[in-house]
Amino acid sequence: MLNTNDLEQRWLRYKIKSYIPHAIIFLSVILILSLISLFMNKEPKIKEVDNNFNIHNVLNEESQNKEFILKETSIKKSHKQEIKPQERVEIPKQNNKMTISPSLDFMRQMQENTQTYFETNPEHKPVKKEKSHGVKPTPKPTPLAKKEEKVFYEEPQEEQIEKKSKSIKITRQNTHDDIKEVVTRFNKNNNPALSLFIAKKYYELGDYHKSYNYALITNEINNDIESSWIIFAKSLVKLNEKAMAIKVLKQYIQHSNSNRASLLLDKITSGKFK
Amino acid sequence: MKIIILLFLALQLSADIKQEMFNLYQNEQYKNVCSMGFKYFSKNKKDEEFISLYAFACLKADHIDRLTIPIAMLKYSKESRANAAYFSVILMQKKLLYHSLVDGYDLSTLDLPTTDYVLSKVFDLYSKIGKHNKRAFYLFEDEVDNKLTYKLYLEKNNKLSKMVIEEFYDTITIKHHVYW
Numbered sequence: 134m135l136n137t138n139d140l141e142q143r144w145l146r147y148k149i150k151s152y153i154p155h156a157i158i159f160l161s162v163i164l165i166l167s168l169i170s171l172f173m174n175k176e177p178k179i180k181e182v183d184n185n186f187n188i189h190n191v192l193n194e195e196s197q198n199k200e201f202i203l204k205e206t207s208i209k210k211s212h213k214q215e216i217k218p219q220e221r222v223e224i225p226k227q228n229n230k231m232t233i234s235p236s237l238d239f240m241r242q243m244q245e246n247t248q249t250y251f252e253t254n255p256e257h258k259p260v261k262k263e264k265s266h267g268v269k270p271t272p273k274p275t276p277l278a279k280k281e282e283k284v285f286y287e288e289p290q291e292e293q294i295e296k297k298s299k300s301i302k303i304t305r306q307n308t309h310d311d312i313k314e315v316v317t318r319f320n321k322n323n324n325p326a327l328s329l330f331i332a333k334k335y336y337e338l339g340d341y342h343k344s345y346n347y348a349l350i351t352n353e354i355n356n357d358i359e360s361s362w363i364i365f366a367k368s369l370v371k372l373n374e375k376a377m378a379i380k381v382l383k384q385y386i387q388h389s390n391s392n393r394a395s396l397l398l399d400k401i402t403s404g405k406f407k
Numbered sequence: 408m409k410i411i412i413l414l415f416l417a418l419q420l421s422a423d424i425k426q427e428m429f430n431l432y433q434n435e436q437y438k439n440v441c442s443m444g445f446k447y448f449s450k451n452k453k454d455e456e457f458i459s460l461y462a463f464a465c466l467k468a469d470h471i472d473r474l475t476i477p478i479a480m481l482k483y484s485k486e487s488r489a490n491a492a493y494f495s496v497i498l499m500q501k502k503l504l505y506h507s508l509v510d511g512y513d514l515s516t517l518d519l520p521t522t523d524y525v526l527s528k529v530f531d532l533y534s535k536i537g538k539h540n541k542r543a544f545y546l547f548e549d550e551v552d553n554k555l556t557y558k559l560y561l562e563k564n565n566k567l568s569k570m571v572i573e574e575f576y577d578t579i580t581i582k583h584h585v586y587w
Contacts, residue, residue: 233518234523239459242456
């Protein structure tokens with residue numbers, strides 16, 4: 134006769150033992166994941182979260198009283214308002230008020246974190262064009278000099294010098310290094326915000342050829358970025374291409390009714406911006 | 408195993424939302440960032456970077472009342488506390504200016520800190536006028552750039568008056584903010 138009780142007990146023991154490795158793997162994976170998430174979060178851990186107020190109630194209530202959105206008003210020149218000098222309130226200029234400034238370091242950190250998502254391969258990928266949603270405002274101006282495309286492949290020379298010396302050097306990053314970093318990142322993800330940043334930086338540094346080229350690239354990726362067209366036109370003026378700058382701005386204004394572009398056009402035509 | 412995958416996907420999703428918000432912020436789409444932050448707030452209420460990003464986007468989109476929650480939540484790092492102070496000054500100035508415009512509350516005796524935000528600039532200029540009779544509108548010249556002018560007035564409705572600040576550059580309206 135078979136001893137069924139004994140057999141059942143043995144079967145149970147066998148079953149429990151067979152689950153042990155699965156349980157161990159499961160627990161260790163959870164442990165590893167929690168450790169990784171702990172290391173990833175550099176910010177101080179928040180032990181207590183305020184539950185004193187109901188966020189949703191406040192937010193919902195607030196959403197009912199939605200404020201108007203900041204309007205980049207598309208008021209054309211016909212809507213110009215005359216401000217008479219006598220209407221202005223005379224304010225006595227005085228006192229030094231304490232100014233509170235925001236801290237935007239967290240954005241820099243977020244930008245650095247973004248950088249780690251990309252591969253370090255410096256190969257240049259061709260700029261992908263976004264599907265344009267409307268009529269392109271301007272004919273495509275060609276880059277001023279083909280040489281400028283070299284910027285994608287530029288080797289950071291200072292880094293090479295540092296490698297040669299083999300000694301540890303702590304150097305303060307300058308604007309050129311910052312731009313090179315951004316250029317590398319832009320080559321990997323073709324984000325128009327980055328190319329616009331590069332164009333602005335080159336413009337600030339007085340390298341108008343490069344600022345022109347990067348503004349042009351930005352416009353090719355996304356032709357609705359106002360700042361990019363402004364930098365583009367400003368660079369053209371600086372490169373003694375005033376007529377072209379005026380033409381580009383006029384077409385852009387026709388397309389977007391941009392006030393900033395209108396202001397710049399006024400300044401260029403009146404000779405205030407040189 | 409399915410639980411682990413789901414857990415991993417959830418973590419990945421929350422990181423993606425923050426990243427997407429940041430990309431939108433860089434592209435100056437502040438209204439979208441503010442709406443996204445509002446939508447995903449409860450899932451990210453422990454993330455101070457997320458809260459700060461949400462708050463700055465709402466500030467740039469003129470949704471100042473939405474700063475109330477970030478002001479209360481930002482407190483665990485030096486940077487967050489600085490930003491919370493910055494937002495609270497703006498919120499307070501908005502409320503005081505509105506109170507003064509609607510009810511004639513005197514602001515001249517107050518000596519508050521200021522910020523670089525347009526509302527703070529107008530608040531400072533307005534509070535310097537001192538006691539005065541109500542006017543239809545106020546025109547202030549920027550202290551730094553004399554081409555920049557601010558027009559402050561109340562837009563009266565049946566139920567609620569709204570405070571409007573218009574920014575002019577050489578007589579052309581460049582920005583239009585409405586608060587209440």
